[in-house]
Amino acid sequence: MARNLFGKRLLRTTVVSVLAILVCAVGVQAAGEWKPSKPIQFVVPYAPGGGSDIFIRSIENIVKSEKLCPVPMMVVNQPGGGGSIGMTNVVQQRGNSHVLMCFISLAAPLTAGKNAPTFRDMTNIANLVFDEQLIVVKSDSPFKTIEDIVAGAKKRPGEILVGGTMPTGDDRMCTRFFEKAANIRFRYVPFNSGGECITALLGGHVEMIWANPGEFVPQWEAKMVRPIAIAKENRISLFPDVPTFKEKGYDVIFYIFRGVVAPSGIPDEAVAFYENMLKRVTETAAWKRNYLDKYMLSHAWIGYKEYTPFITEQEKLYREFLTEMGVLK
Numbered sequence: 181m182a183r184n185l186f187g188k189r190l191l192r193t194t195v196v197s198v199l200a201i202l203v204c205a206v207g208v209q210a211a212g213e214w215k216p217s218k219p220i221q222f223v224v225p226y227a228p229g230g231g232s233d234i235f236i237r238s239i240e241n242i243v244k245s246e247k248l249c250p251v252p253m254m255v256v257n258q259p260g261g262g263g264s265i266g267m268t269n270v271v272q273q274r275g276n277s278h279v280l281m282c283f284i285s286l287a288a289p290l291t292a293g294k295n296a297p298t299f300r301d302m303t304n305i306a307n308l309v310f311d312e313q314l315i316v317v318k319s320d321s322p323f324k325t326i327e328d329i330v331a332g333a334k335k336r337p338g339e340i341l342v343g344g345t346m347p348t349g350d351d352r353m354c355t356r357f358f359e360k361a362a363n364i365r366f367r368y369v370p371f372n373s374g375g376e377c378i379t380a381l382l383g384g385h386v387e388m389i390w391a392n393p394g395e396f397v398p399q400w401e402a403k404m405v406r407p408i409a410i411a412k413e414n415r416i417s418l419f420p421d422v423p424t425f426k427e428k429g430y431d432v433i434f435y436i437f438r439g440v441v442a443p444s445g446i447p448d449e450a451v452a453f454y455e456n457m458l459k460r461v462t463e464t465a466a467w468k469r470n471y472l473d474k475y476m477l478s479h480a481w482i483g484y485k486e487y488t489p490f491i492t493e494q495e496k497l498y499r500e501f502l503t504e505m506g507v508l509k
Contacts, residue, residue, distance in 0.1 A: 229375020
């Protein structure tokens with residue numbers, strides 16, 4: 181029941197947040213006179229090649245090509261600790277208006293200890309997209325369908341290796357949802373990024389991985405990997421033959437949300453500038469063509485005023501799941 185509740189509550193929260201945005205003025209207020217005066221450090225708290233890295237570099241490319249910012253943006257990867265190392269670095273730069281970071285993880289801060297930084301220690305600027313999650317195997321894998329994976333897990337309980345990012349993050353949650361839905365057990369192996377997951381899969385170190393389209397489309401186009409099922413209500417156009425877990429009888433629905441944050445204590449004018457800049461990014465043809473369409477992501481703009489309440493609601497769901505897992509008490 182928790183699995184179904186989580187998926188439905190997450191979707192319901194998402195719909196309410198997006199509707200609230202549509203009711204409010206869609207345009208972002210002008211950023212006033214404030215503009216960044218030196219290069220902006222754009223922190224990715226994960227290793228290169230994963231979904232977060234692609235997300236931030238896509239933003240940086242459009243900002244540069246569309247001349248949306250008067251200074252350069254420097255993408256800096258700071259992986260480790262399920263995103264907590266990069267997050268800690270950003271939190272420690274309170275008041276620095278020239279630092280941004282991508283934000284997707286709620287699980288890592290919840291499990292990192294009492295004094296670990298959270299979204300409450302940052303300026304939460306905006307959410308841009310929702311990311312889909314799929315189970316992916318090598319092209320020559322004996323697993324051709326979800327039924328094959330379930331049958332294999334029943335024969336080898338706790339032995340099939342499934343890769344994901346973060347020990348207790350989104351991919352671990354997806355794994356647990358699948359295990360409960362099918363009454364099976366896997367051996368979950370965490371990596372620092374989606375790129376590392378792909379490398380491990382291709383190297384035969386794991387038998388399957390959780391991945392969003394942005395992390396495996398190049399390998400899929402090269403016929404090196406094959407998606408098996410998607411944790412979404414409906415199939416997506418890029419993979420019309422890939423079924424959802426739900427249509428196969430497994431109620432596994434999950435989204436990753438991707439947004440941008442900054443250190444706390446930055447001026448309101450800086451927040452308005454970055455919110456406006458990001459909104460303009462999402463309105464470009466290049467964003468739709470080269471990011472949303474290419475990687476099959478869902479547009480989900482949540483502006484500054486709505487973003488923190490949205491994250492707060494999602495944290496409740498993560499806390500519920502992690503407590504059920506025994507990770508939190």
